[in-house]
Amino acid sequence: MNRVEGRDKVTGQATYAYEYDVEGVAYAFVVQSAIAKGRIRSLDASAALTTPGVLTVLSSADRPELGDTDDPELAVFQGPEIAYHGQAVAVVVAETLEVAREAARTGVRVEYDEEPHDVRLRPDHPGLYRPKVVNPGFPSRTEKGDVEAGLADAVVTVDEVYTTPALHNNAMEPHATIAVWGPDGDLTLYDSTQGPTGHRDITARVLGLPPERVRVVSRHVGGGFGSKGTPRPQAVIAALAARAAGRPVKLTLTRHQMYDMTGYRTPTIQRVRLGADAQGRLTALDHDVAEQSSTLKEFAEQTTVVSRVMYATPALRTDHHLARLDVPTPSWMRAPGETPGMFALESAMDELAIAAGMDPIELRITNEPDAEPGSGRPYSSRNLVACLREGAHRFGWARRDPEPGIRLEGRWLVGTGVASSTYPAYRRPTSASVSVLNGDFIVRVAAVDIGTGARTALTRIAADALGASPEQVRVEIGDSDLPKATLAGGSMGTASWGTAVVRACEALLKNGGKEATADTTDEVGEAADFARHAFGAQFAEVRVHADTGEVRVSRLLGVFAAGRIIAPKLARSQFIGGMTMGLGMALMEQTITDPDFGDFLTDDLAQYHLPACADVPAIEVAWIDEEDPYLNPMGSKGIGEIGIVGTAAAIANAVHHATGHRIRHLPITPDKLLI
């Protein structure tokens, strides 16, 4: 089944947030802080205000009134304090984009009382503390068994530090909002969001409005990868600007501004200690991380939680430490926690295999647990071993000589590597309705399609539930006026929305009427206590140039066990897309912070390198046909994030196999190999 909105997307008819044709719209452009810490001493917008075409300027100099100001990232222009470089300090509203941009850049004079800033995460940072919980609510620290004794008893050990840099989501569509106030004081926001219902509720609270007075429309969203999971400042700024200007206002962040104002993945400094007996069975696993948040908000990425999920061990300790720096607030980026955590754990497992003289696949299979190690809960299903075995067969793993650094083809050193993937299968309460119209079925749910294929998957799910053909089903999503839904995040969209759609369809068939609705709050709340995770195995072949250190990925294979796959053609694309982002993480992506000025240096697409077409080989994807009755009526696990998890480790392990060099600090750039 092809993507149902495919024709709209290839003809330019799919409308994204900034593109709605709103009569009388004015243009806004944000002014950002030029310091990382301190206070605004004076803000003079007189030059902007006298520029022909400028309608108004908003800033803390004339503090706009807000409702709930508890979220300091959304409580814009409320005071002179600066918490990070690039924080919004003013917005200019004008008749045209050209005038707004020019006046924002040259017409707003800001003077600061600057204070020394602290933007550098380091393992000995004096401010490191243990947060109470890590995203989205896990305990920060867990311990079972005696880790030190387990390490002391081990025949082989690994004790290494792995680091991942700050990373930016960089969805292709910049975060944008058009704000339209109606004559009765109702607010419509056309916004690039991953969750219209949540966006409406949060934004209404910030603006001091009841939620029923706010509508959020997001029919097409140009990617998000977590960064559009919650409202960003531009939505609040656009609403305030429209109110002040007395006209609809459109506001997009620039690519450059996105780096400061839309979240990013924290850098991590991870120490992993593994011990194993002579058979390769783990005797201890200790995983600790230092990471950062802003001074405004605590966001603690759940980096070491993966070690509570993956391997059997009698002694397990996982811990998180956070430093609050003068930086923008980090946030969700595709598989927060799992992605950096599995780079460290799966690199360490490769090192342990080498230390133990074992095949890395056999080492993992040796440590397959009966129940989730961190919790003791049974798995609803776990097919990591099947993924490893199937992948080994497809990749030709049996022919692999484990000796590193010995395969030279021309001037290219060739190597292969493997790593496991995992991601939890979540579900959250959602409502949906289905109605009959001229023999067709209209399905309504405030879901959103950020590129995942939500429309297509829900069409398939509804058609199956109704016993109808997909052509008879029309799915309406992307609007907070539709039945309330959880966000497109945490790889739980299809599971959550799909459950509600199935239940609504069942109710319609049962009542035989024209319309039925469903709310899954009770069903989700009453779910049995299982550890629910998708698993996968990733295989990489790399070629490393012996003279330049350039790394090229020549093969990538991912085999996944993620429940029932609902829309196979699109699912394959999702897995490949995640693996492609993982390739970027492995080889090129990093956001460098300037210690002197406190800002992000690599803050555009010429300096922050995303994988381009020439970087990406043919990627092969397969999946295990997994039956799991403990998930949801579709039997599906989420697939949006697991593709990125493990890719970087598989590539780093392949680089070691090719060269004999173990790169523990991403990305694997040539300079790190030419030592």
Place this chain on the structure above:
Amino acid sequence: MAFLTVQVNDVEHHLDLDTRTSLLDLLRERLRLTGSKKGCDHGQCGSCTVLVDGRRVNSCLLLAVACDGSQVTTVEGLAGGDGLHPVQEAFIEQDAFQCGYCTPGQLCSVVGMLDEGGPSAITEDLSTEPVLDAAEIRERMSGNLCRCGAYVNIVAAIEQAAGVAAPVAQAEAVR
């Protein structure tokens, strides 16, 4: 302000325009042709790619006034009618996009690229016309970024549209 005449998708426009206006902003904000996307506004992502007099360009880097007298083709005009261009059909068939935001630029870039010929930076033999294999396609399409990571399918779609190869790739379940 400046006066210019520009033909967009075979429609002639006579415009008074702020000289700071890029071709992309002219298309999106004045002519309401929002198919062309703004991803970076710096010529780094390719989302804004359109054809100007048949050549692919980053429309965010081109001042609209520099296009006086030019013929511009955007994604809305690629098919030249109500049907789909073969490249558009191939993109749907191969699932060569996810969020769709880079797609209009990818499509215009493909159509321009297929008309270009000549060697690329990776062509080994400069004395003959290069064969448009997967490596040449990847090289020639690397000015158009896709964060969803649809490159594998984009290459397959181009191979299909160019008649080079590529049945629809399938990932199959095992067991």
